[in-house]
Amino acid sequence: MIPVAFDYEVAESVDHAIELLGQHGEDAKLIAGGHSLIPIMRLRLAAPSVLIDLDRLDDLNYVRDEGDHLAIGAMTRHRDVHYNELVREHCGILGYTAGLLGDPSVQHRGTLGGTLAHGDPAGDMPSVISALEGTIVVKGPDGERTVGASDFFKDYLFTDLDEQEVVTEVRVPKLSSDTGWSYKKFSRRSQDWAIVGVAAVVEKSNGNIDSARIGLTSMGSTPIRATATEQALSGASPDQVAEAANSADEGTSPGTDDAASAEFRRHLARVWTRRAIEEALNR
Ligand SMILES: Cc1cc2nc3c(=O)[nH]c(=O)nc-3n(C[C@H](O)[C@H](O)[C@H](O)COP(=O)(O)OP(=O)(O)OC[C@H]3O[C@@H](n4cnc5c(N)ncnc54)[C@H](O)[C@@H]3O)c2cc1C
Structure with missing residues (x-):
């Protein structure tokens, strides 16, 4: 679909962009790479009257x-x-x-x-x-x-x-040499959006886990931290990872869509959290 007609401004500096946003009010939108904004404009889910281009910054x-x-x-x-x-x-x-x-x-x-x-x-x-x-x-x-x-x-x-x-x-x-990490992305085809993604950043000492921070993709209306699993992993040993990962979907609210049901997303979050932590521990 073709987007609704809009005016176009080029920002020459950050301050200029702020000034243009002030001038044009709430109907103006910044555009950077355009790879999220233009698709939603084409679907007419967004119809800014002015685009302020940051490309020259x-x-x-x-x-x-x-x-x-x-x-x-x-x-x-x-x-x-x-x-x-x-x-x-x-x-x-x-x-x-x-x-x-x-x-x-x-x-x-x-x-x-x-x-x-x-x-x-x-x-x-x-x-x-x-x-x-x-x-x-x-x-x-x-x-x-x-x-x-x-x-x-x-x-x-x-x-x-x-x-x-x-x-x-x-x-x-900056992550220290005692910090392991992993990002696990589950999608149907390479280059697709994540059905579920798990980001794990794990602080290690002597083969055990000091602390872990886990961010979940596509498990609610915002990125969500798997706090129950993070708590269970504090001071844990590697053989406690599987049990800790079983609570990864606690406090999440995944949706159901053409790609996956909410129930399947919860299952994926648990399995991929375990795999992400295991990978982080071995990195
Ligand atoms: C086919 C396709 C596949 C994709 N697959 C993935 C994927 O697998 N994973 C993934 O994470 N993303 C994916 N994306 C999205 C891609 O990563 C986008 O680049 C990104 O989401 C938006 O960055 P952008 O620079 O293009 O922002 P834009 O589309 O230009 O802007 C997005 C929003 O951010 C605002 N904005 C932009 N820059 C600023 C700024 N500096 N300050 C304030 N507001 C700003 C805009 O006003 C707009 O509301 C995909 C996109 C496409 C088209």
Whole structure:
């Protein structure tokens, strides 16, 4: 379907984008890679009167080593995250997952900031950033603020962003050599969206688990932490993983659709959580 007609503005800087959002009001939308926004405009589920294009904001395309964390500009494309050496060295789960998003054209155009701002619980990056306990930096007319992942995702396609705010940066911790990770994505065909995804970040010592953080994809209206499993894994030994993973779907509210029933999603969450933790322990 063809989207409803819209006007088009090009942002020359973050401040210019904020100014344009103020000028055009609630009917305006930022566009980054366009790989989530344009499809929903074509379905006429969104009909912004103005698109404000962030594509020229090259200064938001970077990965920086900031000591204990990596700072990644919001306009960094999935492909650049996937191949970045700093990401591969210090936050492997992020680079690995960026290589699983859709097909090459999605990865070349889609951005890290865009996929978080879109707030789709079926997106892979929101649950990974949740498991990493990453931080999202946003800028608006009143200046800059940082929001933890647990406060950023509010509901289906709804985040903590105000109408005039722009995501500028995403911060993720540098993982130590005692931290194992895994992202398990269950889909019918490669390059499909996740029916269920599990992001696991596991702190280890002497072969046991100190703590684990688990983010679930497609198990509710936001990315969800498997808190019951996380608690059961605190100080656990590897032979307790299977039992702990059995509570991975506690507190989730998966939907039923053409791809899977809610019951099957719950089953997948339990099985793939166990596999993700086992992989993280061996990495
Ligand atoms: C065929 C196909 C398959 C895909 N498969 C997957 C998949 O398997 N897994 C997955 O996770 N994703 C998948 N995607 C989505 C893809 O990852 C998108 O790139 C991503 O979700 C959105 O990023 P974008 O830069 O394209 O954002 P856009 O589509 O440009 O924008 C999305 C939303 O975020 C807002 N926005 C964008 N940037 C900012 C910013 N800096 N600050 C504030 N708001 C902003 C926009 O206003 C809009 O509301 C797929 C997409 C397609 C088309």
